Amino acid sequence: DAIITVTDIHKVYPNGVHALKNVSQTIKEGEVVVVVGPSGSGKSTFLRTLNQLETINTGEIVVDGISLTTPGDVNKLREEVGMVFQSFNLFPHLSVLDNICLAPMKVRGISRSDAEDRGVELLVKVGLSDKAGSFPPQLSGGQQQRVAIARALAMQPKIMLFDEPTSALDPEMVGEVLEVMKQLARSGMTMVVVTHEMGFAREVADRVIFMESGELLEDSDPEHFFDEP
Numbered sequence: 277d278a279i280i281t282v283t284d285i286h287k288v289y290p291n292g293v294h295a296l297k298n299v300s301q302t303i304k305e306g307e308v309v310v311v312v313g314p315s316g317s318g319k320s321t322f323l324r325t326l327n328q329l330e331t332i333n334t335g336e337i338v339v340d341g342i343s344l345t346t347p348g349d350v351n352k353l354r355e356e357v358g359m360v361f362q363s364f365n366l367f368p369h370l371s372v373l374d375n376i377c378l379a380p381m382k383v384r385g386i387s388r389s390d391a392e393d394r395g396v397e398l399l400v401k402v403g404l405s406d407k408a409g410s411f412p413p414q415l416s417g418g419q420q421q422r423v424a425i426a427r428a429l430a431m432q433p434k435i436m437l438f439d440e441p442t443s444a445l446d447p448e449m450v451g452e453v454l455e456v457m458k459q460l461a462r463s464g465m466t467m468v469v470v471t472h473e474m475g476f477a478r479e480v481a482d483r484v485i486f487m488e489s490g491e492l493l494e495d496s497d498p499e500h501f502f503d504e505p
């Protein structure tokens with residue numbers, strides 16, 4: 277079943293850049309979609325429209341039954357759609373566990389002890405069970421990005437968006453982050469991933485979308501995408 281339906285959307289930034297041109301896309305529950313294309317082609321803009329970090333000018337987006345065209349419940353949407361950025365954006369003065377627990381406690385009203393129980397489980401999942409009491413500046417980039425993934429998962433989202441999650445990392449740390457993402461994909465999470473990691477796309481993606489100059493040009497399964505000359 278479709279969990280994200282994008283129909284004929286256009287995005288024009290105030291400076292006149294036409295970043296998305298007539299983009300349509302249906303994403304099914306549990307699907308892993310990788311978005312590729314040159315820098316400036318609209319990948320990040322497309323991703324950000326899916327959780328309303330960017331508004332669209334025309335067209336329609338429906339995410340898990342929530343129409344993003346009708347002004348309304350951005351908070352409900354953001355609870356269902358987790359996002360991981362290139363920069364980890366952790367709070368440096370909060371412990372790893374507190375970073376993960378903050379939103380569930382504030383936004384969802386979950387008790388501290390429940391939030392911490394779940395936070396500890398998530399840290400095990402991302403391989404950082406020994407780092408609960410550490411502070412982000414004490415961690416490597418790869419570790420910080422895994423914390424950022426755990427933090428997004430703490431809201432129990434139905435969909436996870438990744439915007440170049442490994443682009444800011446030293447090469448030796450890319451693998452550990454991709455491994456966590458692969459696990460998540462195998463667990464059935466619906467994922468939309470902007471990345472230049474073609475190995476990940478080939479191995480994990482159900483579909484690869486190619487964007488150029490704001491248009492969605494190609495949409496195919498990874499075998500066909502990578503086999504073309």
Ligand code: ADP
Pocket residue numbers: 289290291293294295313314315316317318319320321322
């Ligand atoms: P990509 O993720 O493929 O690199 P982006 O979605 O970041 O592409 O950018 C698409 C186009 O929109 C580019 O021309 C970029 O300069 C422009 N753009 C992105 N964000 C903004 C913004 N906030 N304001 C104006 N133009 C933007």
Ligand code: ADP
Pocket residue numbers: 291293316320362440
């Ligand atoms: P990314 O591709 O990861 O979005 P960029 O370097 O394209 O990184 O953009 C970084 C930030 O600057 C983003 O928040 C984007 O919206 C904004 N931005 C990008 N291009 C422009 C632009 N031409 N005018 C204004 N803001 C822009």
